[in-house]
Amino acid sequence: MNKLIKREIPNNFSLPRRIIRLGSLAYNLWWVWNPEGLNLFRSINKRVWDEVGHNPVAFLKKVERSQLNAVANDVDYLEMYDRVIKQFDTYMADGPTWFTAKYPNLVDSEIAYFSFEFGLHESLPVYAGGLGVLSGDHLKEASDLGLPLSGIGFIYNQGYFTQRITEDGWQETGTHYLSFEDSPIIPLYGEDGQPLTVSIELPGRSVFARVWLVQVGRISLYLLDTNLPSNSDADRQLTARLYSNDLEIRISQEILLGMGGVRALRKLGIDPQVWHMNEGHSAFLALERILEMVREGTSYAESAARVRRSNVFTTHTPVPAGNDQFPLWLIDKYFSGVWAELGMTRDEFVDLGRQATPWGESFCMPVLALHLSDHANAVSELHGQVSRRMWNFLWPERRTDEVPIKHITNGVHTGTWLARRMRVLYGTYLGEDWMDRLDDPALWSMVQNIPDSELWAVRRHLKRKLVLYVDNRARNAWQSGTIHPAQALADGVFLEPYSLTIGFARRFATYKRANLILRDYERLIHLITNPDMPVQIIFAGKAHPADEPGKLLIQQVYRAVKDSRSGGRLVFLEDYDMNMARYLVQGVDVWMNTPRRPNEASGTSGMKAALNGVLNLSVMDGWWREGFNGLNGWAIGEDADAVDPNQQDESDSQSLYDHLENEIVPLYYSNRTTDDIPTAWLTRVKESLRTLSPQFSTRRMVTEYLQDMYLPCLTSKEIVRQE
Ligand SMILES: *Cc1c(COP(=O)(O)O)cnc(C)c1O
Numbered sequence: 001m002n003k004l005i006k007r008e009i010p011n012n013f014s015l016p017r018r019i020i021r022l023g024s025l026a027y028n029l030w031w032v033w034n035p036e037g038l039n040l041f042r043s044i045n046k047r048v049w050d051e052v053g054h055n056p057v058a059f060l061k062k063v064e065r066s067q068l069n070a071v072a073n074d075v076d077y078l079e080m081y082d083r084v085i086k087q088f089d090t091y092m093a094d095g096p097t098w099f100t101a102k103y104p105n106l107v108d109s110e111i112a113y114f115s116f117e118f119g120l121h122e123s124l125p126v127y128a129g130g131l132g133v134l135s136g137d138h139l140k141e142a143s144d145l146g147l148p149l150s151g152i153g154f155i156y157n158q159g160y161f162t163q164r165i166t167e168d169g170w171q172e173t174g175t176h177y178l179s180f181e182d183s184p185i186i187p188l189y190g191e192d193g194q195p196l197t198v199s200i201e202l203p204g205r206s207v208f209a210r211v212w213l214v215q216v217g218r219i220s221l222y223l224l225d226t227n228l229p230s231n232s233d234a235d236r237q238l239t240a241r242l243y244s245n246d247l248e249i250r251i252s253q254e255i256l257l258g259m260g261g262v263r264a265l266r267k268l269g270i271d272p273q274v275w276h277m278n279e280g281h282s283a284f285l286a287l288e289r290i291l292e293m294v295r296e297g298t299s300y301a302e303s304a305a306r307v308r309r310s311n312v313f314t315t316h317t318p319v320p321a322g323n324d325q326f327p328l329w330l331i332d333k334y335f336s337g338v339w340a341e342l343g344m345t346r347d348e349f350v351d352l353g354r355q356a357t358p359w360g361e362s363f364c365m366p367v368l369a370l371h372l373s374d375h376a377n378a379v380s381e382l383h384g385q386v387s388r389r390m391w392n393f394l395w396p397e398r399r400t401d402e403v404p405i406k407h408i409t410n411g412v413h414t415g416t417w418l419a420r421r422m423r424v425l426y427g428t429y430l431g432e433d434w435m436d437r438l439d440d441p442a443l444w445s446m447v448q449n450i451p452d453s454e455l456w457a458v459r460r461h462l463k464r465k466l467v468l469y470v471d472n473r474a475r476n477a478w479q480s481g482t483i484h485p486a487q488a489l490a491d492g493v494f495l496e497p498y499s500l501t502i503g504f505a506r507r508f509a510t511y512k513r514a515n516l517i518l519r520d521y522e523r524l525i526h527l528i529t530n531p532d533m534p535v536q537i538i539f540a541g542k543a544h545p546a547d548e549p550g551k552l553l554i555q556q557v558y559r560a561v562k563d564s565r566s567g568g569r570l571v572f573l574e575d576y577d578m579n580m581a582r583y584l585v586q587g588v589d590v591w592m593n594t595p596r597r598p599n600e601a602s603g604t605s606g607m608k609a610a611l612n613g614v615l616n617l618s619v620m621d622g623w624w625r626e627g628f629n630g631l632n633g634w635a636i637g638e639d640a641d642a643v644d645p646n647q648q649d650e651s652d653s654q655s656l657y658d659h660l661e662n663e664i665v666p667l668y669y670s671n672r673t674t675d676d677i678p679t680a681w682l683t684r685v686k687e688s689l690r691t692l693s694p695q696f697s698t699r700r701m702v703t704e705y706l707q708d709m710y711l712p713c714l715t716s717k718e719i720v721r722q723e
Helices: 023-025 029-033 035-042 048-049 057-064 063-072 074-091 098-102 128-145 247-268 285-294 300-309 328-342 346-351 367-370 381-390 421-431 441-449 451-477 485-490 519-529 548-562 578-587 605-611 624-629 645-669 677-696 698-714
Strands: 109-116 149-156 163-167 171-174 186-189 197-202 204-217 219-225 275-278 311-314 326-327 354-357 361-366 377-378 500-505 535-540 571-572 590-593 615-619 633-636
Touching: 023 035, 023 057, 023 074, 029 035, 029 074, 029 128, 029 204, 035 048, 035 057, 035 074, 048 057, 048 677, 063 074, 063 328, 098 128, 109 128, 109 247, 128 149, 128 204, 128 219, 128 275, 128 698, 149 247, 163 519, 171 548, 197 247, 204 247, 219 247, 247 285, 247 326, 247 328, 275 285, 275 698, 285 300, 285 328, 285 367, 300 311, 311 367, 311 698, 326 328, 328 346, 328 361, 328 441, 361 367, 377 698, 381 624, 421 441, 421 451, 441 677, 451 485, 451 578, 451 677, 485 548, 500 578, 500 645, 519 645, 535 578, 548 571, 578 605, 605 615, 605 624, 605 677, 615 624, 615 645, 615 677, 624 633, 624 677, 633 645, 645 677
Parallel strands: 109 149, 109 275, 149 219, 275 311, 311 377, 500 535, 500 590, 535 571, 590 615, 615 633
Antiparallel strands: 163 171, 186 204, 197 204, 204 219, 326 361, 354 361
16 A cells, blocks of 8 residues: 555544553454454453444443453453454564465565455445355455455445334335444545545536545455535435445446546555456446556557456356346446547447347446456356356357356355354364365365264254344344234244254345245145144345335245244344344254255355354255255255246245155254264264365355466566556
8 A cells, every 4th residue: 555645543442551452453353253352342241242233443432441441450351362462463464374475476466356345244234245245255365365455345324224024024124324433444544634535527526435444354445435525415325325226326336436446546556456346336447447548548459458358357146137237328428428538439338338138228237347357257157157158149259168257156254154162163173273274175074073962062052042142132122112022923032942943044035035935835834833843944134125026025924924823933033134144054953045046146155054064955056056965965956947937936845845854854853862962963064064164165265266367367477567
């Protein structure tokens, strides 16, 4: 970063001198994946820690000075404090990393990673779902490996919406306002001592955006924010929310992210040789970079060729209608100045993003990204095939298998998603250095050494924690005096800590088919209420506020949940977020995923579950098609595309019930030892841990991005450094 840019960690706290470093720890999300770091805050006062939503900045401001004084004089606390601060300082020091050891000649490189959303922690709610969590996990892994990477995105001061479900099962949305002073957001100042801003030109005006910094371990994440007095009221709202339905807001946001993002990096003195667009939302960055070169006298063709060589594009959307696109009148309105400057005709410009749709032509962001990137990938093997077919029209002279889109299957960041007690178990049985070898299959074969009794004790502990969490939420909701008794039951007061528990949590998009298990309702009721082998299912997830079919799906599930015949064994938890996701993926026994193949590009929550000893029951789509080996979980349906969706639903639901009735439920409840340990179940759990943990970690994923996508850009001789 440019030496003249000042970053000032706000001096927010009055901390006893002996524990003063809690302040800098609060302003770096490193603690999110280092449980001892988290414990430094939480152990001061667990109640306040929960009240502030696990946000250390708000926590240190709120907690009583007397409690801070108490821990500053507590020998045990100080011992932990000194150890953690030392770990943190060692991690952050300019010492050797995996990357610097392996690529010493590339230490001065820069990689920029653009994403519309980043899911790093529940206390920084600037994410909506899977795409954001993947971006967040990517940054954390890049930090652990020591990659020279910076993130670019938005700080949405209203985040995504909060969800409430009415008594009738209808989703209502609320707004949560993010307090910047209470968040781990670091202001940046330019050479002139003023807040660092960039501007972009939108029709008839300039819009300014402030640049904030969030520190994610070693990685800097720069977030843009238009809520500034120099902008009109409407423009101040531009970065208020994720995924607006208003196309003018959307295109303005994407211009800001792409073009403004490049300008922000320039001001920061960062000169990336790799530009990674995570989804098409940021693809306008390519235009800004071409404009930079054209303004210096390079021809359009030459500029575009150079930009292409250093652009990386990751697509996540296997459904044509799901791809981000704009009507051409909006392109006219926002870009007529740009094509003139590039020396292009309107037609040539529109060609960059042109896509035929049933309602006419549109300008499609993934098309723009594909036209202007030499390196493109999908996020699972099957998604790679689907994407090559879907985008074949851009390379009409090529066979489908020659379309230049590879795949890098998603992964999850182990430290973020792993339960603390499981981590202790791995430390004991896989060796002290197990976190250095996360993607090594030989390491994970050592899970065979974990005694069944210990593994089972941890699994039971995690399920009890989940049930307690659910109970507490239900109690609080009931105490609020705003819910009907039936809603308290739907909130899960009847959950049992010893029953086989299935989790289903994700966005409520119709293709995810949350209602697949309701298809034969009598069969489901019979299955879950068997007094000898009870089963309980926990649902959670939000529907996009404009997605009426998605909201109807929630209502359908909620009505089943409230039905007295289900005996309180079906539960719907409101307001799914990363905190709830952790309880669920760590606490249930089975993770169920029932997308309509091949619409799930990858999916990641099943990976989080697997890492914690949860078994997957999933459609042969996305990651599970690669993960399933016949012994490490269960596959719903065939490894083949269906012709008719209705028939697909029918046969998938039959397959789902069959697995549950004939295999999963009996396996869980039978073959118990005299100590009541289900040995056959645990054999499967160990097979799942052994095979899935190394393969579906971001350790494997980010090293593949480096190998296949980043290194070709970094080692290209044609890179011209901009001064
Ligand atoms: C992991 C995660 C997701 C993504 O889930 P999928 O399995 O990809 O559907 C969405 N939301 C939250 C809060 C998550 O933690």
